[in-house]
Amino acid sequence: MTTICGLPTLAVEESMRQVLPEDSKNEQIALGFARAAWSTLVEPGDRVAGRLISIFGPQLALQFLIERLRADEIIAQCEDLDELEWDPSQFTEDLAEGITRWQPRLSSGDALNAVTHAAKLGAFLITPEQELWPDGLNDLGMHAPLVLWGRGKRSTLGKFENSLAIVGARASTGYGEHVTMETVSAIAETGVAIVSGAAYGIDGMAHRSALAVGGTTMAFLAGGVDRFYPSGHDALLGRIIETGLVLAEAPCGYAPTKWRFLLRNRLIAASAQATVVMEAGWRSGSLNTANHAATLGRPLGVVPGPVTSASSAGCHRLLREYDAVCVTTASEMMELLPGQPPALSESELAEATE
Structure with a gap:
């Protein structure tokens, strides 16, 4: 009987075909399952x-763990030590410490359960090998996500190429919310996708501002895509799934934690163009996102606030x-995006409307 990571090939393929693109080949399924397994082993940004996966690939690197190879035995498999870009010793x-962290979590069954859970939820798996993988995430290097789990419209992934991340305080003021509503709605109407947390x-x-004008928006979560957080935004996240995307690098079932929130922020910054x-x-x-x-x-870009407001001190x-740019209008914010024309001045705007 053929196996993938010690599990029957047919069982793995049956579950994986529900979370991968329909035209996925067998080798893509095996590769995707190895990446899914890694997402159950490591914390985001490990x-x-x-580095281990960049050298050996997710399948061989996972096999090393399954075979319980020591760190020095794994290093010995590297044909060219210059590939390490780290001092071998x-x-x-570092690898020995990593193995100590990962080994207790090692379970092919847990990986299959994560995929099965995602499939039942209607979620899907996005890997760096897929065409719609957000290229900006690769700029994170060794800290790039190994996979993304998503809910919503898979085709929306292509809109990261023209996207703007909008972030700010949880304890926002009326001023901050008003500026956000006015500018984001205008930006979203132009077709620019809005990325946030x-x-x-x-x-x-x-x-909400992007949704209100029929725009596209994507949300990154700190836990699994089945763990909506905050719970008061259940309805909002449900609306995002209908037209956009909810994404996470942690598998379904994983709870959001303070550390995962901080790591989630790097995905927001890396995936968007500005x-x-x-x-x-x-x-x-x-x-942290900034x-x-x-x-x-x-x-x-940064929106200034009243000098007397503690909510704008950051x-x-x-x-x-x-090296941040002061922005006060939707056109100034869009000017941050590659290929966008410079924002018009007030006099130019007045001439254009005459």
Whole structure:
């Protein structure tokens, strides 16, 4: 009997065909299942796993774990140590620690359960080998997601090529929500997709504003796509699934945690073409997303607020400490996107409407 990761091939193929594109070949199914298995083993952004998989591929790397090879035995399989891009001794040490983290979670049955659960939910699996994989995520290097789990319209993945991330404070003010509603609705009407994190406050307003004008929006979750969070946004996330996408790198059943929220932010920044921070306090989590965008070299826009407002202190901090652009209108925000024409000045706008 042929097997995939120790499981009957027919059982794996039956479940995987429900979460992969219809024209997936057998080799794509085996590769996809290996990636799905890795998503149950490692926490998001695990750089050691990312490096291991980049060298050996997800299937062979997983086989090493199944066979319980030691770190030095795995390193010995590398034909060219220059490929490691790390000192071999340091990588051996890091890999040994990684194996200690991953081994207790190793279960082909858990991987199959994750796929089966996703299939029952109507969710699907997106891998870097698929044509619609958001290319921007590859810029994360060793910290790039190994897979994405999604709910909604798979074709929406192509809209990341023309997308803007909108983030901001959960404890938003009327000012921040008003600016978000006015600008995001205007941006979404042009066909630009809106990317955010489905949190209360600015994130939620960004998603709702895009939906209100029939635009496209995508939400990244910190847990599995079956674990809507916050629960008060169940209806909102349901609406996003109808026309856009809800995405996560953690498999179904995984709960959102503080650490996973921070790691989720890198996906928002990397997948979109540019990021705008609408409103943020001095220690807002939105600054984490902004930092990822700046590190990746993505255009970063910031909306200023009243100097007396603590809710905009983080925005002003970004303007001072980062190479951020002050943006106040929808056209200025869209100017951050590649290939967009410069925003019109007030005098030019007046002439255009005469």
